[in-house]
Amino acid sequence: MDLGQLRSFVAVYRAGSLTSAATVLGLTQPAVSVQIRALENRLGRQLFRRLARGVAPTAFADELARRVGPHLDALAGVELELTKEEFARTxxxxxxxxxxxxxxxxxxxxxxxxxxxxxxxxxxxxxxxxxxxxxxxxxxxxxxxxxxxxxxxxxxADEEFVLVAAAGAEFPDLATAPMLAYAEELPLTRRYWRSVFGGPPPHTAAVVVPDLRAVLSSVLAGAGIAVLPRYLCAKELESGELVLLHEPTEPPIxxxxxxxxxxxxxxxxxxxxxxxxxxxxxxxxxxxxxxxxxxxx
CATH class of the missing domain: 3.40.190.10 (Periplasmic binding protein-like II)
Known part of the structure; x- marks a missing residue:
């Protein structure tokens, strides 16, 4: 069997579509289609069923991929090793x-x-x-x-989410404290509130900025409260610049x-x-x- 046809077959099988496989292989979608049809003709078996979006493998394609996939992966590894460069590709x-x-x-x-x-x-x-x-x-x-x-x-690894505010900032009522978030939907805040408090956040965000590092900076300046990954603010918590507003037994992760x-x-x-x-x-x-x-x- 033609090695190029087998490579195209495995790429389509793993990507689930001719278009995605063509991108991975650096070929055009029509070229990949031609190779798949040629392989089907050679084998006398259908390999994929065409769907509205992408393709679905037949039982024969499942077996063929199981048998040839590891060998093609090994060949690709040999190809890189023969370049004698540890990092032959960006x-x-x-x-x-x-x-x-x-x-x-x-x-x-x-x-x-x-x-x-x-x-x-x-x-x-x-x-x-x-x-x-x-x-x-x-x-x-x-x-x-x-x-x-x-x-x-x-x-x-697991990232833990914590509810924090700047040390010295007074927010006695979480229901009225300004919320800072990286998206309008308050994804981290909603997850924290539902997991810890059993319901949605009390209000929308006062500040939305699509970078948690900027959210952290705003919290440190005293603008409001925020739910952040612990790894992002561990140093500030350790130094006392930030304080935990709540310490649940099992924080969301x-x-x-x-x-x-x-x-x-x-x-x-x-x-x-x-x-x-x-x-x-x-x-x-x-x-x-x-x-x-x-x-x-």
């Missing part, structure tokens, strides 16, 4: 601005000194995972568990995942970065897990 890495700035990028400093080339994109989890599936990223640090076929993810496409998870440069991030995440846990989990570890 890695496109996406994630939330705050976690990338404070957690992920510092963990990769030594790899950058060894030749790693990074191009970083920032954004929301759903958008980043869509871009990953479409081939616009190689790795994504996600606060949402990826469920799309063709993506694989490793859980890293969220898990970070490191996601990539299944067809490149074992490539040497992706594997090296993945292993480095996983190792670094062991040091994220003490400042991000809730007390019950920390005490049991």
């Amino acid at each position: 890695i496109r890495f996406g994630g939330p601005a705050e976690a990338m700035s404070l957690l992920a990028l510092p963990a990769l400093a030594q790899l950058v000194r060894r030749g790693l080339r990074l191009r970083v994109g920032l954004g929301l989890a759903d958008d980043l995972l869509e871009d990953l599936a479409e081939g616009r990223f190689d790795l994504v640090l996600s606060s949402v568990r990826p469920r799309r076929r063709g993506l694989v993810a490793t859980p890293l 969220n898990t970070f995942y490191l996601a990539t496409r299944a067809d490149q998870a074992q490539l040497p440069h992706i594997r090296t970065v993945t292993e480095t991030i996983i190792a670094a995440a062991k040091n994220w846990l003490p400042i991000s897990c809730h007390r019950r989990k920390c005490s049991s570890s």
Whole structure:
């Protein structure tokens, strides 16, 4: 069988669409369609059922992918290793601005000194995972568990959410205190209020700015209260610049995942970065897990 046809087949199988596979492969969508039809004709079997959006594999395609996928991944790894460069390709890495700035990028400093080339994109989890599936990223640090076929993810650490205000700022009634948030929908605040207080926040945000670091700065200036990830404000809590307004027995938490496409998870440069991030995440846990989990570890 033609190696190019098999590569196109595996890409379509993992991406779930001809268009996404074409992006990953660096081909046009018609070219991928031609290769899939040629492989179907050669095998005398249908590989995919066309849907309104994307394609669905047949049982025969499931078996073919199981048998040839690992071998194609191994060939791709050999191809990179033969370049004799540890980082033969630039890695496109996406994630939330705050976690990338404070957690992920510092963990990769030594790899950058060894030749790693990074191009970083920032954004929301759903958008980043869509871009990953479409081939616009190689790795994504996600606060949402990826469920799309063709993506694989490793859980890293839990971020704990805390309700904070500046030391000395007087907000005796949380129901009337100005809320600061990074989105109009108050995503972190709503999650905290429902988990801890059993209902929605008492009012809308006084300040909305799409960067939690800016929210932190505003809280430190005394503008109001906010729900923030503990890792983002751990130093300010330790120094006393910020105070906790509430200390629930089990604060709300969220898990970070490191996601990539299944067809490149074992490539040497992706594997090296993945292993480095996983190792670094062991040091994220003490400042991000809730007390019950920390005490049991």
